[in-house]
Amino acid sequence: xxxxDRLPDDILVLVLSALSVxxxxxxxxxxxxxxxxxxxxxxxxxxxxxLSLLPLPTTLPSPGQETLERLAISALRLSANWSxxxxxxxxxTLIKGARHIDKLELLGEGRWLLALTDGERLSLYDLGSPxxxxxxSSSTDADAADQQEQEQEPMRxxxxxxxxxxxRVAEYTRSTGRGWHCGFESYLEGExxxxxxxxxxxxxxxxxxxxxPPPRRxxxxxxxxxxxLQSFERIRESAPTPTAINGRLxxxxxxxxxxxxxxxxxxxxxxxxxxxxxxxxxxxEGWSREDPLALHLLPQHILVLKPTSLQLFPLPALQISPRLxxxxxxxxxxxxxxxxxxxxxxxxxxxxxxxRPRLSAKTQEPLSLLMRDxxxxxxxxYRLRPTTxxxxxxxxxxxxxxxxxxxxxxxxxxxxxTLITELPELAFAQRDRHNTFALGASGSRGLVQGxxxxxxxxxxxxxxxxxELGRPRRRGASPETGTESxxxxxxxxxxxxxxxxxxxxxxxxxxxxxLSVDEPSGRIAVGEADGDVWVFGFAVGA
Amino acid sequence: xxITLISKEGAQFLVSKPVAxxxxxxxxxxxxxxxxxxxxxxxxxxxxxxxxxxTSSILSKILVWCEHYKDMEPLVDGDSNxxxxxxxxxxxxxxxxxxxxxxxxxxxxxIPGLLLLACKGIADVLDGRNPRGICDLLGIVMDFSHxxxxxxxKENGYWRWxxxxx
Numbered sequence: 225x226x227x228x229d230r231l232p233d234d235i236l237v238l239v240l241s242a243l244s245v246x247x248x249x250x251x252x253x254x255x256x257x258x259x260x261x262x263x264x265x266x267x268x269x270x271x272x273x274x275l276s277l278l279p280l281p282t283t284l285p286s287p288g289q290e291t292l293e294r295l296a297i298s299a300l301r302l303s304a305n306w307s308x309x310x311x312x313x314x315x316x317t318l319i320k321g322a323r324h325i326d327k328l329e330l331l332g333e334g335r336w337l338l339a340l341t342d343g344e345r346l347s348l349y350d351l352g353s354p355x356x357x358x359x360x361s362s363s364t365d366a367d368a369a370d371q372q373e374q375e376q377e378p379m380r381x382x383x384x385x386x387x388x389x390x391x392r393v394a395e396y397t398r399s400t401g402r403g404w405h406c407g408f409e410s411y412l413e414g415e416x417x418x419x420x421x422x423x424x425x426x427x428x429x430x431x432x433x434x435x436x437p438p439p440r441r442x443x444x445x446x447x448x449x450x451x452x453l454q455s456f457e458r459i460r461e462s463a464p465t466p467t468a469i470n471g472r473l474x475x476x477x478x479x480x481x482x483x484x485x486x487x488x489x490x491x492x493x494x495x496x497x498x499x500x501x502x503x504x505x506x507x508x509e510g511w512s513r514e515d516p517l518a519l520h521l522l523p524q525h526i527l528v529l530k531p532t533s534l535q536l537f538p539l540p541a542l543q544i545s546p547r548l549x550x551x552x553x554x555x556x557x558x559x560x561x562x563x564x565x566x567x568x569x570x571x572x573x574x575x576x577x578x579x580r581p582r583l584s585a586k587t588q589e590p591l592s593l594l595m596r597d598x599x600x601x602x603x604x605x606y607r608l609r610p611t612t613x614x615x616x617x618x619x620x621x622x623x624x625x626x627x628x629x630x631x632x633x634x635x636x637x638x639x640x641x642t643l644i645t646e647l648p649e650l651a652f653a654q655r656d657r658h659n660t661f662a663l664g665a666s667g668s669r670g671l672v673q674g675x676x677x678x679x680x681x682x683x684x685x686x687x688x689x690x691x692e693l694g695r696p697r698r699r700g701a702s703p704e705t706g707t708e709s710x711x712x713x714x715x716x717x718x719x720x721x722x723x724x725x726x727x728x729x730x731x732x733x734x735x736x737x738x739l740s741v742d743e744p745s746g747r748i749a750v751g752e753a754d755g756d757v758w759v760f761g762f763a764v765g766a
Numbered sequence: 767x768x769i770t771l772i773s774k775e776g777a778q779f780l781v782s783k784p785v786a787x788x789x790x791x792x793x794x795x796x797x798x799x800x801x802x803x804x805x806x807x808x809x810x811x812x813x814x815x816x817x818x819x820x821t822s823s824i825l826s827k828i829l830v831w832c833e834h835y836k837d838m839e840p841l842v843d844g845d846s847n848x849x850x851x852x853x854x855x856x857x858x859x860x861x862x863x864x865x866x867x868x869x870x871x872x873x874x875x876x877i878p879g880l881l882l883l884a885c886k887g888i889a890d891v892l893d894g895r896n897p898r899g900i901c902d903l904l905g906i907v908m909d910f911s912h913x914x915x916x917x918x919x920k921e922n923g924y925w926r927w928x929x930x931x932x
C-alpha cells in the first residue's frame with residue numbers, strides 16, 4: 225500500500241505546507257513519523273504566510289517553531305473568536321485602584337498597557353507577553369516563563385492561565401494637584417517609549433526604557449522610572465487636545481489654527497499653517513473655529529483631521545527660533561510650509577481615531593480612519609492608500625541644510641481616501657460624549673463603546689479573509705465519516721458591529737473613558753466608570 | 767522534433783519538445799548536454815530516455831498534464847491561497863493513491879508545477895478530517911504507545927478547543 229507516511233520527509237514538508245493548520249494538527253496525531261515531520265519550522269513558516277491576510281505581529285519574540293505554531297493557531301483562533309456571535313475571552317486582567325480612567329493604550333503588540341487615571345497618575349503595566357515562547361502542553365507552559373509567578377501565585381494552572389496578574393512597571397504622578405482634561409500620546413521605538421502627557425496647565429515629555437527586567441535576586445521588585453525630559457507651558461486650556469509624537473518630533477495645536485512642531489532631540493521648532501474654512505462658510509454650527517480632532521504624524525508629513533476636512537501637510541523646516549508668520553494666511557514666507565492637499569469631508573465629524581500603521585522597511589501599510597458622522601450618526605471607515613509600496617522612512621533631514629529649502633517629499637498617502645464601510649448602527653451609542661472608539665494598528669479591528677455596550681468592529685477585508693480561511697475547500701464532496709462539521713458554523717454576515725463582552729463579567733458598563741485594542745494579540749483594554757481597567761484577550765492565552 | 771521516453775515497464779512514449787520541456791529531468795537530459803558537448807544527446811528519435819522510477823500509467827497521466835501546459839505557464843510558486851484552475855483540480859482528482867504516485871513522480875521528474883498541484887490535491891482530500899479518518903483513509907497504523915496517545919488526545923483537544931470554541 226502506498227501511503228503518505230512512506231514519503232520522504234522533504235516532499236512531506238511540501239505536502240504539509242499546503243494543508244490548513246487544523247489538518248496539520250490532525251495529521252500530527254496519526255503516527256510517529258508524521259508527528260515528527262509536523263514540527264518542522266519551515267512548515268509553520270509557510271502556514272503563517274498563508275495567514276498573512278490576518279493581522280500578525282511584525283516582530284516575533286523568537287523565531288522558533290513553537291512560536292510560529294502558537295502564532296498561527298492564535299491568529300486563527302482570534303479570527304474565529306472575534307467575529308463570532310459570542311466571543312470567549314481566553315485571558316483576563318483586572319486592574320483596580322483608580323477612581324476614573326482618562327486614557328488607556330495597549331503598546332508593543334499588546335504586551336504593555338499605559339493608563340492615565342484620576343487625572344494625575346500615569347502607570348505602565350506589563351501584561352505579560354501574549355505570545356509566550358513555550359507552547360502546547362501544560363508542563364512546558366508552567367516551567368518556562370511564568371515560574372516566578374507560579375511561585376507567588378499558587379493558583380491552579382487553568383485559572384492562572386486565564387486570569388493574569390498585572391505588573392506595574394512604572395508610575396508617574398503629577399505633584400501639582402489634579403488636572404482635568406488630560407491625555408497622552410505615546411511612541412514606542414524598539415525598547416524606548418516616549419510619552420507626551422498633557423495636563424491642563426502643562427505638558428510633560430517622558431521617556432522610559434522597556435528593556436526586560438534583570439533577573440531578580442532580592443525579593444523586592446525592581447521598579448522602573450519615567451524620566452521627565454521636558455515640561456512645556458500649557459498647550460491648550462480646553463482639552464482634550466490632540467497631540468502627536470514620533471521618535472523625533474512632537475506636534476500640538478497652537479493659536480489661530482497653527483500647529484507647532486518641536487524636535488525634542490535638538491529643540492528646534494517650526495509651525496504648520498493648517499487650512500481653515502473662511503468664516504461662516506463651511507464651519508459647522510457650534511464650532512467657532514475648526515480645531516483639529518486628530519493628528520497623525522508621518523515621517524515627513526502630518527495628517528490633520530478637522531471636523532469638515534482632512535489635510536495633509538509636509539513638515540516644515542525646523543529652526544531654533546522660527547520666525548512665525550504674522551498672519552496664518554500669509555504664504556510666501558520661507559517658514560510657512562507648502563500647502564498640502566486638503567480633502568473636504570462630505571459630512572461633519574465629531575470623533576475620530578487614526579490607526580497606527582506599522583512602519584516596516586519593505587511595505588507601507590494603508591492608514592485607516594474611523595470617524596463618527598454627526599449628522600447622520602453613522603460610523604464611517606476610510607482608508608488611505610499609500611502612494612508607493614516602497615518608501616524609505618528616513619528621518620527628515622532638516623538640520624543639514626538650513627539655508628536651502630529641501631525638496632518636498634512626495635505625499636505618502638493618496639487623498640481622497642477610499643470609503644470602506646459606513647455603519648448606520650451607531651444608534652446604540654446615544655448622542656452622548658461617552659462614546660469612544662479604538663482602532664488597531666492596521667485598522668482591521670476596532671472597538672466602539674456606547675453608553676452600556678461595547679462592540680467589536682471587523683473591517684470588510686479581514687472579514688473576507690476570515691471567510692476564505694473558514695471555507696471548506698472541497699467542493700461537491702459528500703460528507704464522509706471522517707469529516708467534521710466544524711466548518712459549517714462560520715460567520716457569513718457582512719462586517720458589522722458585534723457584541724464583544726458577552727462572556728465576560730463586564731456586561732453592563734457605564735461609559736468609561738479608556739478603550740484600546742491590539743490586533744495581533746487580540747487584547748482589548750476597557751476602562752469602567754468606577755475606575756477599574758479590564759484587559760481581555762481573545763487569542764490563545766498562555 | 768520529438769523525444770522518446772521509456773517507462774519502468776519499458777513502454778515507449780513519443781512526446782514533442784514543448785511537452786518534454788515541462789519535465790525537468792528530460793529537459794536537462796536532452797538539452798543540458800548541449801552546452802557541454804555542442805550537440806544534444808537525445809535529439810535522435812531512436813534514443814530514448816529511461817525513467818526507471820515511473821510506471822506507464824503514471825507517466826501517461828503526467829504527460830496529459832504536460833500536454834495541457836505545453837503552451838501555458840503552470841502555477842509554479844505561490845501560496846495556497848491561490849486557486850488552481852478547474853482543469854487542474856479535475857485532473858488531480860480525489861484518488862489519494864494516485865495523487866501520491868503523481869507526487870512522487872513529479873518530485874523524481876522535477877516538475878514543480880505538478881508537485882504543487884499534487885500537494886494541493888492531498889490537502890483537499892485531507893481537508894477537515896480528524897486523525898482517525900486520516901488513518902482509515904491512508905491505512906496508516908497508529909504507532910503511538912498508549913501513553914503518547916493519551917497525551918496526543920489531550921493536546922489535540924486543547925488546540926481544537928482553541929480553534930473552535932463551540
